[in-house]
Amino acid sequence: MKVAFLVAPEGVEQVELTDPWQAVRDAGGTPRLVSTKPGRIQAFNHLDKADTFEVDQVVKDATVEEYDALVLPGGVANPDFLRLDNKAVAFAKGFFDAGKPVAAICHAPWTLVEADAVRGRTLTSWPSLRTDITNAGGTWVDEQVKVCTGGPNALITSRKPDDLKAFREAFLEEFAKTTKGSAR
Template sequence: MAEQLRIAFLVAQEGIEQVELTDPWQHVEKAGGVPRLLAPKLGSVQGFNHLTPADTFEVDVPFSEAVDTDYDALVLPGGVANADAVRLDADAVRIVQEHVAAGKPIAAICHAPWLLVEADVVRGKMLTSFPSLATDIRNAGGSWEDLEVQVCVMNGWTLVTSRTPDDLEAFNREALKAFGLG
């Protein structure tokens, strides 16, 4: 039996746009992957339906203990507060940089590309995101287009980005392909 692909979902302790966590998570599981929830610390994280608190989720591994070789790909869920907090975590930035250096795929939706900007990995890449990030992405050397999903393959590294929860169908489809699960 082939080894199952392990997909790390990086989130802050709160402010996660819940559907941008749960929908890709369910698609990874259904495709035979093993999703793992990574956050700044153990315990639970708080999902939100936009600004309304929703469910909580148990963290599998704190960022500080995450080792690149433990995961085959990353999913970066959005949520304004989530994305703003996670990009300030040095270990989250390290995880992204290690995945890019290893050529492992990353899928980021909504405000999550802020972490990619912070990790300085968007230069020369084509992305989409929630529209308010367009200037940040361009200032970091990336290109931005208002698309349902953008797949950028450069130097052996695949980046999948989408704008909002409305784009989850396309995001999940392209992320699973990039991860080798679709």
């Protein structure tokens, strides 16, 4: 299982990147850091700078076909930067078009709103996104984790870092269903 982790050059909530990343590795998968620029990305612990991480691939060179699933970590600034990058939005939307699973936590559904990928879907997020999701045609729920399979792909969403255990368990289960038999 090869999983793209799409992040902006700065603003990702570190634990929302590192915890799911480790879960993919522990499950025998290959996580890859995809960003809008090469080099290193700057992670944050809420509003404070945290560690930096090496980018594996620039989104303009990435294709949905080379990945089995997508994880969108949150952080307030991260998805706000991503939603302004047409290639990042198209990359995220491509997973829906291809019927591949997508997992998004906290503020990350902003990127999916921009990709017009929440219409007709039920999802959760950080509470401040409720109106954006509703206005984009989605149904927002206040749950620790929400798995929505009523569309072209599985969409797994979660609210915040406190929900990471439930989030990783849910997305690993859905990713395993989709990638069963995959040679990656």
